[in-house]
Amino acid sequence: MDREIVSWLQSLRDSAAEFFNALLFFGQTMLLPSRLQQIGVALVLALFAWVLSRWLAPRVDAWMHAQEGRPKWQLRLFIVLRRRLPLILYMLLIWGAVWVFAAAYAFPSRRYVLVLVATIATAWLGIRLAAQLIRNRLVRTLAVWGLSIWATLYYLDLLDETSSALDAIAVRFGDFELSALSVIKAVVLTAALFTAARAVTIGSSRRIRGMADISPSMQELLVxxxxxxxxGAAFFIGLKAVGFDLTGLAVLSGAIGVGLGFGLQKVVSNLVSGVIILLDKSVKPGDVISIGxxxxxxxxxxxxYVSVVTRDGKEYLIPNEDLITGQVVNWSHTNEFVRLDIFFGTSYADDPHAVRRIAIEAALSCPRVLQHRAPVCHITGFGESSVDYILRFWITxxxxxxxxxxxxxxxxxxDAFKAQGISIPFPQREVRILGEAPTWGAAGPASEAPPDGARDPSAK
Known part of the structure; x- marks a missing residue:
């Protein structure tokens, strides 16, 4: 074990020494007078590009505000270029300096540093523009910085030495060795694969959801x-890039199986219920349902879960298991027709034939009531104070x-009953409280006289 640690430290020291020697040699080549002159020009142009971008920024913003009628993709492009204005100006200025030095000096070494800086600046700009295709901000930032560092090391001819130094930083687990270089490669590859998988998923989802011959439930299942x-393929390819033996996942899958048996029963039940719902097409996006x-x-x-939006704007997240084991009313499962019933009563003095006709006409006057599935009105019984009816109509x-x-x-x-003189009766009752003497006078019946014992003595 001690020999392995000593060997690892020796390898790490040799790789670091090789990297710093290469960096030192590159720095020494930059100390030549002609190259110091080019470095000075590059720094001055960087300062001038920054000042020029500060001066141009308000004018560019005013011009962009005047372009509000353009298509959205053009506006997004303008915003991206506006954010990279200092780098764009610097790239143009540095390439202009390369052209001037090429015209003034015949030897390529007199413009070597300027060409190197201009190439790196162009690579940085291209990386930042291409990274806009990545929607996730964290992944986009990591991609920009990672690719910028890689491009800089590549053009400085320090990529091999950097790779050797990172490969020397490794940790060994038995026969498996994990180095910093392999981790970086795996992260970059996995991020690229996830980005590609997301782009393919979005494009394929749009095409699948646009296929009218596939039911909405099957569309969701395919997506x-x-x-x-x-x-999943992107994740496992990333693990394979590190050199991880995928057969070792058998132990992990066994542990996951034990965990499912003890603590994740509801989660698995909801996942399986979700697949069943998609397969049996019992509910689908857009269906109107009642559950509880x-x-x-x-x-x-x-x-x-299933997301259900109510009329008051609330969004209920109902577990898939509840839709499998509970009673669900699907108002639009096989067709879009829904029948509604309302109850009312009219006076016994009104003609029931006329009441039924007027009720049907009143229902048809509402815009959402279907005309081709005409409403119907039936007598349901003779109540205490009214003839009871039911009015049925359809909507879609x-x-x-x-x-x-x-x-x-x-x-x-x-409105129809008021116009036709049809009355809606309601019971009227007189309530008397037992144990209290009745009050006679203006509130009492006019035809009845109070008993003799209740008369006012002053009337005698």
Whole structure:
């Protein structure tokens, strides 16, 4: 064990010495008078580019505000270029200096440093522009810095020495050796694969969701399988790039299986229920459902839950298991037709045939009530004080609300009954409290006289 540590330290020291020697040699080559002159020109141009960008920035912003009518992709491009204005100006100035030095001096060494700086500046600008394709800010920042460092070392001809130094920084686990260089390669490769997987997933999802011959449930299932497959492949390829033996995942999968058996039963149940929901097509995005006291339409089918949006703007995340084991009312499972019932009563003095006709006409006057599935009105019974009716009508847009269409139909009935002189009776009762003497006078019946014992003595 001690020999391995000594050997590792010796290898690390040799790699570090090789890297610093190469860096020292490069620094010594920069001390030539002609190259010091070029370094000075590059620094002066950097300062001038910064001052010029500060002067141009307000004018560029004013010009961009005047371009608001352009397409969005052009506006985004203008914003990206505006943020890179100092680097763009510096790149143009440094390449202009290269052209001037090439015209003034015939020897390439008299412009070597300027060409090197201009090439690195161009590479930095290209990396920053290309990184805008990465949406995640953290991944984009890591990609910009990582590729910028790599490009700088590549053009400075220090890439081999840096790779050797990073490869010497390693940790050994039995027969497996993990070096800093392999970790960096794995991170870069995994990030690139995840970015590519995300781009492919987004493009494929749009195409799958645009296929009208595939049901919405099957579309969601295909999208989720594609996403899981691509991201899983990216992860395992990244592990393989490090040199990790994938057969060792058997132990990890066994531990995960034990954990599922003890503590993750609900999670797995919801995941499996989500797959079942997608396969049996019992619910799909856009369906209007009722589950318990929740009424709304399905916004999204997740891996663990179903997102249901109600009419008041609330979004309920219902576990998939509840939709499998509980009772769910799907208002639009096989078709979009929904029948609603409302109840009312009229006076016995009104003609029931006329009441039924007027009620149907009132329902048809509401815009959301279907005409081709005509409403019907039936007598349901003879009540204490009214003839009871039920009015049934159909709609095709339950997402527009049920309470509001019922209220509109009730209001149409009210207006129609008032116009036709049809009355809606209600019971009227007289309530007397036992144990209290009745009060006679203006409040009492006019036809009845109070008993003799209740008369005022002054009247005698």
């Amino acid at each position: 989720k399988l594609l996403r899981i497959g691509l991201y 006291d929740t009424f709304g339409w399905i916004e999204e089918l997740g891996a663990r 847009d339950p997402t527009g609300g049920l309470t509001n269409i019922r209220g509109n139909v009730y209001l149409a009935l009210w």
